[in-house]
Amino acid sequence: MGTRGKRPRRIRRHEAERLLDGGSVAGGPVDAGRLELARVLAAVSGPALPEEVADEEAAAALFGRQYELGRTARASSRYALPRPASPRAVAFRLAVTLGVLLSGGLAASAETGILPAALQRPAHALFSPFGVPPAGTGPARTGQPRHSTAPSAGAAGTGPPGAAGSAPPYPDEAIGWCREYENGKGKLKTKNLADLSAAAGGTAKIPGFCAAVLGAAASGRPGAAGTPQPTDHPAHPSKPAKSHKPKPTHK
């Protein structure tokens, strides 16, 4: 009774490894108290019991069929779903995504007017059916991107401030007409009035059109542009009617 009550020493790592390596206690000194543990391990790693390997023939027969199944499945997956198609499909999807992103960006650019002039018009033409408003026709147009082109236009002696690009949203003369229109309280030479009306899209739209044109001219390029309203800029008292002839910025 005395020895049975004694608790065996705690298993250490090396001893554990020895027991696990085949459950043997022969590899070194092992407590008598380990013998029953070694017996447990030996029991689970013992030779096959007859019932455990009774299905050998069935397993082997199944093997033959499954082996063939696996081979044909792999072969068909290799040829029916060719691997090279996969990267191509990925590339195609990528291209479509890029295209959508690019056109979206182009549409946004067309709307905000930051594209180069050569692109601006085609872009607008492309996207206007989808509700993208043209750049520069609204009062929102400020014209900063064009600022650098204004001097050259002025040097050429023809370009009024708002029309520096190759696609002026309104006739060059519009600013002059509008000044004349506003100063003369609606009175204008008949031909000019007709032109202004055509440019504005109708006589009734002239006031709004001119407000936009003059607003753009005033805020956009005061240096290169004809002088805006005298009341706004008393430092530049020039004749409004003639201001559509730009002053050359350099000679």
Add this chain to the structure above:
Amino acid sequence: MSLDLSRALRAAQDGDESGFAVLWRSLQPAVLRYLRVVTGEAAEDVASETWLQVSRDLATFRGDIDGFRVWLFRIARHRGIDERRRMARRPAIPFDPHGAVAEQGQVPAPDAADEAGRRAETSWALGLIATLPPDQAEAVMLRVVAGLDATQAGIVLGKRPGAVRVAAMRGLRRLAANAEVQARRPRPQPAPAVRPAVTSTKPPALF
């Protein structure tokens, strides 16, 4: 033995049934016992699924017989995990060592008693290991029954070898402290083993 297995593996990889049969006969008991601890009653079914997958994919396997053992038990483990998921809603069925023995009531072989004793012993030991925390039970089974070293068992379990060693050692300690194991400690005066027939004094009816 290992050379035979290597040759059998190569033959089986080429689709040879008898080669596969050698592999199966040699490794099925270990697979079955491992799965008894991991999945309990479903072990036989899961073992069958394991070998089916092995059969299907053996042509793509690359490696030697040691690598094959690792591969085999990885598949067995994953099939066992699938099976446990299927049974997830049911409470875990504890391993019933008596059930396995009871099934084999009628074995009229000359060494029936001896074999029945071995069967009972195996079932009892598997049932003990199944009471361990799962990570310890798996580590012990893969080391002892599957014959994998700590590194190979780590590949099967997705653990580092050190973690496998610790789990297996803890499992052994827990087993050693188990009351049933303790009850089997040799007495100060063991019964004199005069005849080999002494083993038959432990009839399977005891288990």
